[in-house]
Amino acid sequence: MTTSGWIIMALSVGGTSGLFLWCIARVLRRPDKTEKLHGVLDTELKIEEEERQRRREERARD
Amino acid sequence: MNRPAPENWSTRIGVILAVTGSAVGLGNFLRFPGLAAKYDGGTFMIPYFIALLLLGLPLAWAEWSMGRYGGTRGHHSSPGIFRLLWKNRAAPYLGVLGLIVPIVIYMYYVFIESWCLGYAWHYLTGAMDLGKDPKAYGAFFQSYVGIEENASLFADPFRGPLVFLVICIALNFILINRGLTRGIELFCLWAMPLLALCAVLVLIRVLTLGTPDPSQPELNVLSGLGQMWNLGSPEKSVWQSLADGRMWMEAAGQIFFSLSVGFGVIITYASYLRRDDDIALSATTAATGNQFFEVSLGGLITIPSAFIFLGAAGVVGGTFALGFNTLPLVFEHMPLGRWVGFLWFFLLFLAAITSSLSMLQPAIAFLQEGLGLTRTRATALLCGVGTAGTLFVVWFSKKLTALDTFDFWVGTFCIFLLASVQTFIFGWVFGPAQGLAELDRGAGLRIPRLFAFVIKYVSPVYLLAIFALWAWQNMGGYVTSFREDPVVRWSILFLLGVLALFLWWIRIAVKRWEMEEQSS
Numbered sequence: 001m002t003t004s005g006w007i008i009m010a011l012s013v014g015g016t017s018g019l020f021l022w023c024i025a026r027v028l029r030r031p032d033k034t035e036k037l038h039g040v041l042d043t044e045l046k047i048e049e050e051e052r053q054r055r056r057e058e059r060a061r062d
Numbered sequence: 063m064n065r066p067a068p069e070n071w072s073t074r075i076g077v078i079l080a081v082t083g084s085a086v087g088l089g090n091f092l093r094f095p096g097l098a099a100k101y102d103g104g105t106f107m108i109p110y111f112i113a114l115l116l117l118g119l120p121l122a123w124a125e126w127s128m129g130r131y132g133g134t135r136g137h138h139s140s141p142g143i144f145r146l147l148w149k150n151r152a153a154p155y156l157g158v159l160g161l162i163v164p165i166v167i168y169m170y171y172v173f174i175e176s177w178c179l180g181y182a183w184h185y186l187t188g189a190m191d192l193g194k195d196p197k198a199y200g201a202f203f204q205s206y207v208g209i210e211e212n213a214s215l216f217a218d219p220f221r222g223p224l225v226f227l228v229i230c231i232a233l234n235f236i237l238i239n240r241g242l243t244r245g246i247e248l249f250c251l252w253a254m255p256l257l258a259l260c261a262v263l264v265l266i267r268v269l270t271l272g273t274p275d276p277s278q279p280e281l282n283v284l285s286g287l288g289q290m291w292n293l294g295s296p297e298k299s300v301w302q303s304l305a306d307g308r309m310w311m312e313a314a315g316q317i318f319f320s321l322s323v324g325f326g327v328i329i330t331y332a333s334y335l336r337r338d339d340d341i342a343l344s345a346t347t348a349a350t351g352n353q354f355f356e357v358s359l360g361g362l363i364t365i366p367s368a369f370i371f372l373g374a375a376g377v378v379g380g381t382f383a384l385g386f387n388t389l390p391l392v393f394e395h396m397p398l399g400r401w402v403g404f405l406w407f408f409l410l411f412l413a414a415i416t417s418s419l420s421m422l423q424p425a426i427a428f429l430q431e432g433l434g435l436t437r438t439r440a441t442a443l444l445c446g447v448g449t450a451g452t453l454f455v456v457w458f459s460k461k462l463t464a465l466d467t468f469d470f471w472v473g474t475f476c477i478f479l480l481a482s483v484q485t486f487i488f489g490w491v492f493g494p495a496q497g498l499a500e501l502d503r504g505a506g507l508r509i510p511r512l513f514a515f516v517i518k519y520v521s522p523v524y525l526l527a528i529f530a531l532w533a534w535q536n537m538g539g540y541v542t543s544f545r546e547d548p549v550v551r552w553s554i555l556f557l558l559g560v561l562a563l564f565l566w567w568i569r570i571a572v573k574r575w576e577m578e579e580q581s582s
Contacts, residue, residue, distance in 0.1 A: 001288035008104035009291035012111075013358045020354040023347035023507075027074060030340070030506050 068136075069242045070334050076247040078344050081331055082351035083250040083416030085322040086257070088174065090356040091410060092385040094320065095290065095364035097312055099377040104293040105303040107357075109313035117314055117524050119349055120517045121323035121481060123509060124488040126345040127500040129332025131492075138333040139428035140326050141568045144483075145575070148491045154572050158564050159480040160326030161428055164421035165444070166472040166560060167325070169451030170465045171421065172234060175414035176227040177207060177386065182407035183226065185393075185400055196391050203386045208459030212549075215456055227456065231449060233415065238422045239441040242334055246419055253412050260409035261359040267402050268367045274395070281373060286366030289377055311531045314524065320356055321349055322420075324481030330424040343506030355413075364389070371395040385410070422448070425564075432571025447560070454556055458549045467553035470540055478529045485525060489518040 071077040098106045132143030140160020144153040184190040192198040206223055208215040215223055237245040273282040294300040303309065322328060332341060364384065368376040371392045379388055389406065393399035422444060429440035451468075458464035488497055494514035501509050543550045 001284045002292050004294075005104055005288050005292035008107055008293055009287065012104075012107050012291070013361065016350060016353040016357045020347070020350040023343065023350050026343060026506060027078065027347055030074075030343075 070336055071247060072243045073247070074340065074344060076243070076251055077331060077335065078347050078351065079250040079254045080246050080416075080420065081322075081328060081344075081348035082355075083254050083257075083413075084325075084327050084331070084420035085320060085348065085352040085417075086254075086355045086413050087171075087320075087417040088178075088381060088385065088410060088414060089316070089320050090352065090413065091261075091360040091364060092381045094316055094356045094360050096377075096379065096381060096384050097316055098290055098361065099365045101306070101309040101312070102293075102295045102298060102300075102303045103289060104291045105300055106309060106313060108304065109310045110317060113310075113314040113317040113524075114349075114353070116516060116520050118317040118321045118323060119346070120513055120521045121318075121485065122321055122328065122345050122349050123342065123501055123513065124497060124517055125323060125328040125484060126332040126341040127497050128484070128488055128492065129329040130335045130337075130339070130341050131500055132329070133333025133335060134337045136431075138330055138431060139424055140329055140480075141428060141571060142431060142575070143329060143333065144487060145572070148487050153487075154568055155565060156483050158561065158568055159476055159483060160329060161425050161564050161568075162557075162560055163324075163326050163472055163476050163480055164423075165425045165448060166451065166468055166476075166557065168234075168418050168421035168448055170455045170468050170473075171414065171418050172230050172448075172452055173207075173227060173455055173465065175411060175418055176223060176230045178407050178411040178414055179230060180206065180223055180226040181386070181390070182404055182411055185404035185407060188400060190390060190393075190400070190403060192390070192394070194391070194394055196387070199387045199390045202390075203382070207462065208456070209461060212460045213457050215459060224456070227452070230415070230418075231445075231452065234418055234422060235441055235445045237419055238426060239438060241437060242423075246423065249419065250416055253416050257409050257412040257416070258355075258359075260405045260412070261355065261363070264402055264405050264409070265359060265363050267396070267398065268363050268370075271367075271370055271396070274370060274397075278373075281370050283366060283370060286369040287362070289369045289374065290361060290365040307531065308535075311528050314528045315532065318481070318525075318528070319477070321352055322417075324477045324484060325421075326424045326480060327420045329484070330427050331420065333427070338504040340504045340506040342501045342509050346507055367392050367396070428567070428571070432574065433567060434574065447563070451556070451560065454553075458553065460549070463547060463549045464553045467540075467543075467550050468557065470536070471554065471557060474532070478525070478532070482522070482525055482529070485517065485522050489522060494518050 071080075098104075098110075100106075128143060128147060132138070132146050135146055137143045137146055139157065141154040141157030144157040144160075147153070181190065192202055204210060205214075208223075237249050239245065240248075268286075269283060271283055273279055275281060294303055318324065328345075332345075335341065335344075365377050368384070368388050372388065376388055376392070377384075390403060393403035393406070396402055425444050426437065426440045429435045429443060430437060433440075435443065455464045455468065488494075494517055497517070498509065498511070498514055501513075540550075544554065
């Protein structure tokens with residue numbers, strides 16, 4: 001393995017790995033709007049379910 | 063009119079892994095190292111990275127932005143998206159390339175995928191212990207894929223390779239029928255980290271081999287790495303190597319095929335993003351992810367391991383020879399070789415199935431939005447067409463002629479055509495300014511403004527130059543084989559049949575879309 005081989009390998013492997021890890025870190029740091037949307041949807045579904053449960057209980061009491 | 067319920071990716075990392083999974087395939091672990099070794103190791107990386115910057119990344123960004131643009135306007139397939147972007151009667155029909163390229167590649171790719179699964183199973187059960195004679199591995203491969211005689215694999219269909227083929231086909235269609243998020247995304251969320259883990263384990267084994275045979279001290283890990291990465295060779299200087307036009311062409315071809323640009327897959331996958339979802343960072347992450355698997359894992363495993371045990375002669379050969387003849391022989395010499403062999407072929411299987419799954423989605427999306435079929439009916443119809451093509455390839459297995467013909471005309475020629483059409487529509491119809499605006503919306507990364515110039519002028523010229531050189535070098539042989547070999551003629555007739563079928567379906571879809579537009 002020559003010195004130039006080491007340099008090319010370090011630049012190629014280090015460059016691609018470094019860039020990929022940098023991109024992944026950036027992706028993971030950004031809040032995922034999609035997951036947030038799911039969060040909102042889940043909350044809405046929970047509220048609706050609670051509302052239905054309350055109505056069922058009221059009907060049962062009546 | 064029936065319109066499928068809108069589907070979207072459930073997480074950003076899911077779409078990135080799905081696109082990376084589509085791009086990472088056998089080429090990353092076998093073709094790329096083989097080319098680097100052929101063109102004096104490290105010297106190859108210079109045209110390789112230049113092609114990545116001038117061709118690969120611009121085309122990937124263009125495809126992602128056209129995809130999201132079309133998806134937010136209700137289209138997920140190339141015919142629909144091209145019709146939306148280019149108000150020309152020919153536009154949806156040019157989109158046929160975005161359907162037949164992935165489905166025809168699927169037809170033979172699933173066959174190769176089944177070899178990887180079969181080899182992994184044979185390693186797991188210990189059936190791959192064929193001794194240290196190189197000829198034994200060549201003979202095993204030839205008989206396994208049916209190279210000697212047409213239809214030889216059907217002699218005993220319930221044992222051997224066809225069983226693995228049926229498993230692969232079933233797995234692909236079960237997963238695709240589960241839908242975008244529960245099928246493709248969920249599978250890639252598990253398969254891609256598992257693929258990376260297998261590759262890292264094999265890499266650790268290769269890098270810790272030291273000098274396995276003390277009687278041949280020159281065959282060691284460092285010399286193996288040198289074979290892959292050294293700049294120039296004793297016979298040629300770096301400048302002499304760089305003057306080789308074929309190296310530039312093959313480096314650009316490798317980038318182009320490896321990133322899956324011009325396949326019609328990215329445009330469909332990106333169409334399931336929401337209007338303000340990021341595409342710039344996701345596209346770059348998927349592209350660099352593919353490069354990570356190719357350069358950092360494939361580049362450190364394949365050639366060094368082959369050199370350590372077989373010397374310089376072991377690193378020469380095409381993709382199939384290196385993967386299915388040379389490396390099994392290497393694993394035979396290697397301590398813990400049986401388990402490394404299993405991991406290696408299992409990782410190739412995972413790389414292949416994440417790619418083949420992606421090849422089915424464009425046609426499924428089209429059958430749903432163009433013909434109004436439910437996902438299950440679209441899957442069943444595509445299963446029929448795809449399996450017919452696969453059986454054709456498996457039947458005409460002698461010298462792998464049908465596979466080779468499909469790969470040449472669709473897996474190479476049509477990909478060039480589709481990439482040229484996409485570059486034209488993006489650069490000259492949609493316009494780089496609008497394209498940049500699309501890329502900037504919701505972006506997690508600012509794309510350099512130079513991209514507008516590169517995608518309009520540099521990428522098309524680069525693409526056409528490679529296309530012309532490739533055609534100049536390869537077309538003559540294939541035209542001759544068309545005249546001489548009846549299997550080649552049958553294969554082309556089959557491909558024309560598939561083309562006609564999809565053109566007919568596009569005609570029906572266009573009529574449906576026109577009626578929808580008139581009624582609304």
